[in-house]
Amino acid sequence: DAGVTQSPTHLIKTRGQQVTLRCSPKSGHDTVSWYQQALGQGPQFIFQYYEEEERQRGNFPDRFSGHQFPNYSSELNVNALLLGDSALYLCASSFQGYNGYTFGSGTRLTVV
Amino acid sequence: DAKTTQPNSMESNEEEPVHLPCNHSTISGTDYIHWYRQLPSQGPEYVIHGLTSNVNNRMASLAIAEDRKSSTLILHRATLRDAAVYYCTQWGFGNEKLTFGTGTRLTIIP
Numbered sequence: 001d002a003g004v005t006q007s008p009t010h011l012i013k014t015r016g017q018q019v020t021l022r023c024s025p026k027s028g029h030d031t032v033s034w035y036q037q038a039l040g041q042g043p044q045f046i047f048q049y050y051e052e053e054e055r056q057r058g059n060f061p062d063r064f065s066g067h068q069f070p071n072y073s074s075e076l077n078v079n080a081l082l083l084g085d086s087a088l089y090l091c092a093s094s095f096q097g098y099n100g101y102t103f104g105s106g107t108r109l110t111v112v
Numbered sequence: 113d114a115k116t117t118q119p120n121s122m123e124s125n126e127e128e129p130v131h132l133p134c135n136h137s138t139i140s141g142t143d144y145i146h147w148y149r150q151l152p153s154q155g156p157e158y159v160i161h162g163l164t165s166n167v168n169n170r171m172a173s174l175a176i177a178e179d180r181k182s183s184t185l186i187l188h189r190a191t192l193r194d195a196a197v198y199y200c201t202q203w204g205f206g207n208e209k210l211t212f213g214t215g216t217r218l219t220i221i222p
Contacts, residue, residue, distance in 0.1 A: 033210075035212075042213050042214050042215055045211065055208070056207075056208060056209055058209070092155075092210075097203055098161070099161070100146060101148075101158060101210065103158075
């Protein structure tokens with residue numbers, strides 16, 4: 001089982017640019033959540049997708065948007081990048097959330 | 113948002129048991145308690161979860177207080193590979209997300 005796959009693993013962008021991060025969930029999982037983790041901090045919830053709809057959203061601006069495809073894979077888009085968006089972006093998938101989540105290894109985004 | 117409190121760091125000797133505490137001050141009656149751990153340069157890894165009763169799996173045991181305001185993750189025999197940041201979190205129906213604090217950095221002494 002491949003688990004959760006995220007791409008790319010590393011990315012360097014310039015302030016003001018836009019970025020798209022991708023996630024393939026674990027086989028059998030239908031829900032995808034995205035988290036942002038700054039250095040030395042715990043992951044912060046961005047949003048969650050289920051049945052191709054955004055089901056829940058954390059305290060992040062509208063510059064952060066996402067999408068879920070019919071095969072349950074997902075994308076995270078960030079527009080107008082700021083230096084403060086530099087972080088590890090984690091994707092987590094689940095089938096029944098109370099049973100636990102499987103996380104990917106993340107995408108390290110650096111904004112310069 | 114759910115609020116959990118953990119010590120910033122703990123140390124333990126290799127092959128000794130480790131008890132990692134967590135306070136769940138805002139937990140509701142239907143919230144599940146989850147524990148995850150994160151090794152350097154990796155995403156968090158699921159360890160164990162429970163609702164009311166104590167739970168065991170191949171990785172660890174979870175002890176939940178009767179009032180559910182605290183939980184303890186127990187690693188029965190720590191190895192060097194258990195060195196990681198351990199997070200306790202909560203998950204609830206209708207608020208189906210994990211809220212992470214800063215976690216406990218566990219150091220294992222050979």
